[in-house]
Amino acid sequence: MAAAAGGGAWRTYKRLLRYALPYWKLFLFSSLTMAVYGGTDTLFAALMKPMLDDSFVARDPEAIRMVPVMLIGLFLLRGLVGFASSYGMSWIGRKVIESLRREMFDKLLVLPVSYFDRVAGGELVSRLIYNVEQVAQASTNAVTILIRDTFTVAFLLAWMFYLSGWLALMFLVIGPVMAALIRYVSRRFRRISERIQGSMGDVTRVAEEVIAGQRVIKAFGGQEYERERFEQINAKNRRLQMKMVATSAASVPVVQFMGAATLALVIYLATQQSLQENISAGDFVSFITAMLLLMPPLKRLTSVNASLQSGIAAAGSIFELLDAESERDTGSRRLERAQGRINYEGVTFRYPDTPAPVLEDLSFEVAPGETVAIVGRSGSGKSTLVNLLPRFYDPQGGRILLDGHDLRDYWLADLRAQISVVGQEVVLFNDTVAANIAYGRPDADHAAIRRAAELANALEFIEALPQGFDTHVGEQGGLLSGGQRQRLAIARALLKDAPILILDEA
Structure with missing residues (x-):
């Protein structure tokens, strides 16, 4: 069951990404700028080594002059590539949303009347407005975080292994535990997201019915009944949203705690006599800086599952609409003007x-x-x-x-x-x-x-x-x-x- 659900989620996401294929050049450019952005954190951590060993310890005049200049240049580069990657991915995302909305609207025009008998109008409006915006989170924000932060983590880990393979391995001990937690959180996010989107459809449906039927409601004194009906649906939506918040809020501190425990272990091992001979003060500070810089991208990579899984669930409901059978038009006879028999x-x-x-x-x-x-x-x-x-x-x-x-x-x-x-x-x-x-x-x-x-x-x-x-x-x-x-x-x-x-x- 879980494997099937995971496979279905992956198929849905692959289908969603196909909408971005026409813009693959911009996507490639944005990905490259995100890779550069991810490398700036590693360069910052690497600068800690010459700043400490050469500037403070050896008092090298060249290092004292160059390190500040390199820091300014580094953050200027970071700002430029950060803007380019964010703008490029957002542009692609809005084009994907525009295409999806166009296809959905065109589909609504060719669906048979019987489809609208089965599916509430509020649910369809919710898919067209709310669910599509959830897809934007999966197709732009989440992808940006996944690509940029993955590069950041990869570069930082490579630098940490370069400085000390033993300490880097100690840091990675907790990795499988974190991966298991992320997989669990992903499945829970997707299940809750599907229920939230269904609940939003109910909220929209009831609101539309009340607005459209307000004369009947007033004439028959149905205000209290409608108020209670909406309150039940609204409360259900709130409970589902709070489940999502609780899952997201609980996963972040757990990951942070495991990261802090790893940091404490690395600091302890690095101060042992057997390791002190192989690591300079600059190496140690650079290693710790890289570890600290790893925390935010790891946190974002954990939290991104909320928007990613919501987007996948939303995309599933959108593709369900797009895959619905259109009104059959099997006729071949033309008719200019009928006699009327x-x-x-x-x-x-x-x-x-x-x-x-x-x-x-x-x-x-x-x-x-x-x-x-x-x-x-x-x-x-x-x-x-x-x-x-x-x-x-x-x-x-x-x-x-x-x-x-x-x-x-x-x-x-x-x-x-x-x-x-x-x-x-x-x-x-x-x-x-x-x-x-x-x-x-x-x-x-x-x-x-x-x-x-x-x-x-x-x-x-x-x-x-x-x-x-x-x-x-x-x-x-x-x-x-x-x-x-x-x-x-x-x-x-x-x-x-x-x-x-x-x-x-x-």
Whole structure:
């Protein structure tokens, strides 16, 4: 199980890194500057040897002059390569995020309606906004720390072995213990991160429902119920976040304690008589400096697992969305403009996880130009019936014909171009009145928009608005009344001028 999970995490991370491949030259340059940055710590530790042995002990005039100059040059170099590496990696990271968000948004546009029936909108929004930012931590900050600090640790260890292999080995005794701790912390971070991201989706979902349904909540006195529901989800999210904080906070001092214990052991061994003959004062101070400089990168390498594992878990949820099956478009028949003859032949449809079909062996015909009213009790399948026509769903039995051909034979775009729909729930976008009426018809001129509004009996109230057709309607048309929103939706359907017009309780 653990091995499989680890392999899955590695596959996810490799897939994520592929998004950075187009920028491999900048990545290589940033990696080289990070290597130089990692070497500056070792150079600083190395300067301690001539500073002590040559400047303070031997009083060499050349060393006294050169060591300060070398220190200034060293930190100037460190600043330059540090800026170059951080900026380069951040640029790559934001490009990766831009690409992921673009792919996710494009995917949302081609997913079937049934997918949105299964997955809450709040969860999808959370993936698009929150999870993608978690990926930024894994693809930039974490990678920067991993590369730069790995070079730093490698160079410092090499210098320590150069000074004294025995003391360096003593320092490395605790390495396997630290590695085991890091592996344990990594697994725990990943598990908690996956639960946190699911919890964030719940928080977003409930908040969106409350905002969208605030009129119903007020009308039915549901404030206390919604408050309790949100409090439970919010408290769960807080508990998960605190588990993450506790794991991160506990791992850092443990690693620091083990490092301090190693430092104490090395100092003790270095002061023993058997070693004093082989190590000068400058060697010893340089060795201790290298050890102390090892602590921060080791600490960061331990702590980076929090953001790294969060990013991997977030990337997994993003790739799950990207890998979801898109809406099937298997048709090959083109359709310029339909006559409008519709035949339902033995149509049967059942929603997933429902025992009984909503529609069963339904057959009827609608002639071109004919107006048909479908009546029935609530829940009898009227909306399902009309949702089958633009192929938002496909029937499990029977078939639906348009002008004598199965709907599945047509290209989806051509089929849906023949149909205008005004649904039970009117959807308006946070734009102007004119833009909402002309949605899907960007080439429509003002005269056509005005004519559609007039046919929908919307012209009178539109002209009474502050900016007329240029008035913004607000989110979901919140600045308009329910009747006004519906008339705008009808105007939009009329402007499309499709052969088939569906009014679902509109």
